Amino acid sequence: MKSCIGAxxxxxxxxPKLYGRRTILEETGKKRVLVIDDESSIRAVMGxxxxxxxYDTVLSATGKDGIHQAGKDPFDIILCDLKLTDMSGFDVLxxxxxxxxxxxxxxxxxxxxxxxxSEVMEFGNVHYLRKPFLKKxxxxxxxxxxx
Numbered sequence: 359m360k361s362c363i364g365a366x367x368x369x370x371x372x373x374p375k376l377y378g379r380r381t382i383l384e385e386t387g388k389k390r391v392l393v394i395d396d397e398s399s400i401r402a403v404m405g406x407x408x409x410x411x412x413y414d415t416v417l418s419a420t421g422k423d424g425i426h427q428a429g430k431d432p433f434d435i436i437l438c439d440l441k442l443t444d445m446s447g448f449d450v451l452x453x454x455x456x457x458x459x460x461x462x463x464x465x466x467x468x469x470x471x472x473x474x475x476s477e478v479m480e481f482g483n484v485h486y487l488r489k490p491f492l493k494k495x496x497x498x499x500x501x502x503x504x505x
Contacts, residue, residue, distance in 0.1 A: 421445035437500075440465050440469055451478060
């Protein structure tokens with residue numbers, strides 16, 4: 359396993375893997391965001407807002423594809439809908455956390471159930487953005503976490 363900057367040696371809390379290549383930030387100066395949402399209009403709007411703010415953005419329509427993307431490329435942050443058609447955002451978070459504990463994760467949902475939100479937050483480095491949201495809300499959350 360390759361060592362990652364910021365990782366504690368001998369632990370499983372490494373930052374997203376570099377997979378033998380430079381990160382997007384090193385190559386372009388842009389931070390990289392993965393958006394996982396099954397609603398095409400929400401996914402597209404988030405992509406447009408993030409790209410216009412200077413982030414390099416990858417969009418995934420399913421939890422399975424999001425997990426695949428997170429495993430093959432480095433991201434600075436992941437935004438994920440809580441209710442996806444193929445799996446729950448909670449399951450996506452659990453899978454990604456088994457591989458990289460340090461990547462910030464934002465749960466995006468209109469569904470508010472305090473018990474579930476509390477359970478998701480226990481994973482650490484998890485934030486919440488409630489739908490519907492304004493562009494400024496989205497960008498404030500992202501910039502507050504990764505700059």
